[in-house]
Structures are given as C-alpha cells and as structure tokens.
Amino acid sequence: MDPSQRRLLDANKRLGELLQIKRSPEQEAKVQDILDSYKDLIRRIELIEELDRGPAKKITDADLATTTKSRRPKGNLNAESSGSVGKSGKHHPVSFWEFLFSTRAQLREFADQKNIIRPKLLGTQFELHEDTIQAFRSLPLQESAVLQKRIRQYLAEEGWKKLPILDYNLLYHFSKLLEGFFLFATAIDQGQREADELFKIGNRFFSDYFLLRQDKGYYELLESALSHFFDFDDNSKYEKTGLLLFRRFFENRAGQIQFTDVAIGLVAIRDKNVPRLGDLELMFGTRSVESKQFLVNPELKLKIEQYFRGREQQVEEWEIQIAKIEILKNELLTITAESKFVFPLFREILIFVFQESGVFDKKLKEEIKKLLGHPLVLMKEILRFFFKELRPLLDGEIAISNKDIHIPLFQPGIFAKEIHNLEEKQTEVEKFLTKSPNFSLTFAEFYALQEKIKRQGIQAEQDELVALSYQLLEQISSTFFSLGESLLIVLFNHANAEKLNLQQKAELKKMSDQPVQQLNDKHRFIPFYLEKITARGYLHGLTPFGGVLECGKLAFNSALLYKNSSIMEVLRSEKIYLQKIQSLKDSQS
DSSP states (O other): OOOHHHHOOOOOOHHHHHHSSSHHHHHHHHHHHHHHOOOOOHHHHHHHHHHSSSSOOOOGGGSSSSOOOOOOOOOOOHHHHHTTTTOOOOOOOOOOHHIIIIIIHHHHHHHHOSSSEEOTTTOOOOEEEEHHHHHHHHHHHHHHHHHHHHHHHIIIIIIIHHHHHHHHHHHHHHHHHHHHHHHHHHHTTTTOHHHHHHHHHHHHHHHHHHHSSSSSHHHHHHHHHHHHHHHHHHHHHHHHHHHHHHHHHOOTTTSSSSSHHHHHHHHHHHHSSOOOOOHHHHHHHSSSSOOOOOOOOOOHHHHHHHHHHHHHHHHHHHHHHHHHHHHHIOOOOOOOOTSSOOOOOOOOHHHHHHHHOOOTTTHHHHHHHHHTOOOHHHHHHHHHIIIIIIIIHHHSSBBBBBBBBOOOOTTTTTHHHHHHHHHHHHHHHHHHHHOOOOOOOOOHHHHHHHHHHHHOOOGGGOOHHHHOOOOOOHHHHHHHOOOOOOOOHHHHHHHHHHHHHHTHHHHHGGGGOOOOOTTSSOOOOTTTTTSSSOOOSTTOOOOHHHHHHHHHHHHHHHHHHTTTTHHHHHHHHHHHHHHHHHHHHHHTT
C-alpha cells in the first residue's frame, strides 16, 4: 500500500475512533456541525480533537439520556444487549487455521451468492465487492446529510408537539441512521476498505438500522412520522430523498444490495466466519425504541415538560368549564326534549307571590300571563321576590332544623357587589314604572330592539323611555349572570366535595358547619347542606343546598330570559371546549 493510501486509512481510523467517543448532546451537535461543514478528513479530525480538549466534560453512559424498556419488538429477540459489535450469540471469530480448513468455504459461498464481498488473489482474504461500493456511491449521500439536519431541526422545533413519543423517537433514530449512513458511505467512497475500520465507522449506522427493522410496527409508525415531517418541511427534493432512503433501508427489493447482507459481509471478513442474521440482530437490535419519554437533551426536555404541563392545565380548565356548563344546563335551566329553553320558574314564582299576598281569584292566570309578557314589569316582580325570599340565604342568616340560632351560609361580602347593584337597579325600575305607569314593552319588541342595538348601537333607539328600559334590563340581566357565575362555583365546589367524600370524609365534613369564606376552595360543602330550612317563605323545607340551587336558577333564568350575551356565549362555549380538547388529542395521536 502506498503512503498516501496508508495516510487516508489512518485518518479514517482516527475519525472513526473520535466518532465513538460519548459526548453530551451539546457536544454531539457541535461534532455534527463539523461533519456537515468540512469535507476534508484532516480538518474534521483537527476540529473534533480541539473540541474534545475544551472545558466540556466527557460524559459517561450514566450521564446520557437513559432509554427505558418499553414494549418488546414483535420478533423473538430476548437477549439483553447494548447493541455494541462485540456482543453476539453463537457467532465468534475463528483462527486462521479454522478459517483455512472450515469457514473459508462458507465465505466463498456467501461471496458467490450475494456479491457483497469477494476473495482476494490467493483466496485467504476477502474485501468488499465493487458492486457494494458502487451501490453506496449511487445513493444520495450529500442529500442524506442535509435531510438528517432538517429532521433534527423539525424534531427540536415542532416534532415533539405533533408526534406521539414513540413516533418522535423513531424519527429521531432515523435521523441517527442517516447520520451513520453518511459517515459509513463517505468512508467507503473515500477508499476505506479495512473491515475492522469500516465496522467501527458503520457501528452507528447498523445499530440504528437493526433497531428500526426489528419490529414491523415501527415501519408504519416511522412512515407516518416522516409524512408529518414532509408536511412541515415542504421541500419536494428532500421528500424524494427521504422516501428513497427509507425504502432502500427497510424494503427488500429484487436486484438491490441489502444492508443486512453488507453487515454480514463485514462481520464475515473481520471474524473470518459468516454470521447468521440472528447473530447480527443480537449484536445490534435487542433493545426497544423508548416509548415513555422523548429522546432529547435536558434543555429541550424541560421545555417539553413545561409545554405539556401547560396543556394539561389548559385541558383541566376546559373540563372544569364543561362540568360547570353541565350543572348549569341540567340543574339550573329547563330544556325541552327538542333542546329548547323554557322558563316555568317564573310562573311558579308569580304563583307563590300571589298566594302569599292572598290572591286566589279567577283572574290569577290572566294576571300572570300579562306579567310574563312584559319584560320590565316582570323584572320588577323578580327583583322583589329575590330580595324578600332569597337574599337572606346569600348575605344574611337562616334558621335550620336542630339549631336554636340563625346561622350564615356565606361570609358577608361574597355577593356584596351583585346585591348592591341589584338594589340600585330595583330602585330605578320602581321609579321608572311609577313615573310611567302606562309604559308598555313586550318581549317580542325587547328582543327586536336587542338585535337592532347590536347592529347600530343604543343611539339607534329614538324613544328615550324605550332606550332607558332597555338599558335597565341589560344591566340587571348582566348582574344576575354575574351572581349566577358565583353560585355556580359554589355548586361546583360542593359537587367536588361529594366526589371526595369517601376518601376524605372527616376532613371535608369538618368544614361543612362553617360559613363559606371564599369561592376558590375547590372542594367545599355548602354549610349544613343536609339540614332543613325552617324559616317561613319560599325556601321553607329546602336544604341549604336546595336553597343555593334556587338562587342559581333565578339568576341564570333571568339572564337567559333577557338573552344576556354572556350566558349565551357560555352555552355556546361547551361545544368549543370539547372541540379544543379533541383537537389537542388529535394533534399528537
């Protein structure tokens, strides 16, 4: 061998040794940049050696991202192996004499059948066949290096958001496979022929190659992951390269050299003994692809954890909103079989009001019907009822069974803002109707006015009385909605407490005889929720839980009857929340 060839072989050997050194992910990225940026072997070696001499510490296997066992491959491999070349099954290197009198015939037979290797002049040594060399030279070598880099970029920026963990890690191993392929094919193209050196350089390539081919299920998942990448990358040139290499690596086609045969040939030259395919699988492919956590560097791992923690919190919040809407629809509003909202609550309230006043004449039905048709007059009755019958439960004290004293359910001030606003508006409504006793506005007219003002603004209404009544009703319905939201939180917290009752019964029960101090206690019984209210009036005989339910009904029915925009939005939002949750699930399934 002439000196120039010897120097080339020595350089390839040194590069192969450098590439086997385990480094941190950051150091590996820098090594990859050197390989991508410089074609000259000597320059590559110099820069990598300079990098290794720097302050960055060499890390051990324990420092690297660990890969835990996930599901076993579908094959029958069951031996534990790190995938290194030195570990094998029954296959072993043989002595020169054993080769000469025993295994040389097997190498000749393999060479004749596959054209992967060929005997040298005297037949005591073998080398790669020219067909093998040409097969590697015919593949898109430079494009594979660019493709590998683009896949890594996709994985770091978008892949972990779009792909399930196993799919992501399969694509990551495919990028490593491309990296190993580039180094291995480059060594062959530049004249490296020593089997030992080729095998050291090709170790990366064959390790990921046998890992990915061991399970048929990996093929489909990897193909799908590549499809996601091509959608993101949007470069037909590299899509063509990726599909070509993917199929060359994993599809056996007649007339094409198979990479498994190349591995067999290299091991046969090195060990003077032809291995079986199962021996190679034991050397390279006995671990499974990690399926529990993304194979990423620590910095990106932290970013991913924060991202998915945020998503989980967002989904949890959406699920809470859905649960509240279910309580609203099922417990507080009345919906017909045709999915229409109806309002029997107001008829019941008016009947109670008239009966309490001693009115039982035949004109009762007609009077109720009349009230139900006039928004402002009905609102006057609703407010009177609320302050007389329901307010004590929210900011006062109530009498309950088995207690000689009146007790508060809520800390004073929790609903103070809404109650104060309703008091002011009640006064304004009473004054308005006293000054304009003949004022008339039907619900049909109110709804039409609502649509008109949405389009053109309040200035569109020229009649001052109509405009004022509209503004009053809008403000009152908005305040009722706000009150309803607070009561819905109370009911939701109570429902949460009931769910946990079996697990933490004593702790939760202990708080059930104390007033509610704040609304953000997510697991809180309504105080004395099993007792009966003994005070006369609308709430008589109900439990405190039932009383809160009636307050919520009045608040939300009042908001909905007057078509408050906030409650309309809440009712529409359930479908939106469900779609968002499903969209998040679909984005990584």
